[in-house]
Amino acid sequence: MEELVRTNDPVLISFLESILEEAGIKHFVADGNMSILEGSLSMIPRRILVDSDQIQVARKLVRDAGLEHELRPENGQA
DSSP, X not given: XXXXXXXXXXXXXXXXXXXXXHTTOOEEEETTTTHHHHTSSOOSOEEEEEOGGGHHHHXXXXXXXXXXXXXXOOTTOO
């Protein structure tokens, strides 16, 4: 799986989950249970991970939604 987006914004996570689900793209929100360790302050960003074979389609969906600035750099880029 590859990291698509990293954010503390629960609304953004929910929105991205909905567009990925609608497109049939399997994804996973990592670090969602870290609030136990951080005291529910949302200091640890959640990561949306997508299967490697669907990452380009997922990146296009995020760009089409006007959220390109939220995308993590592609592999091999800084």
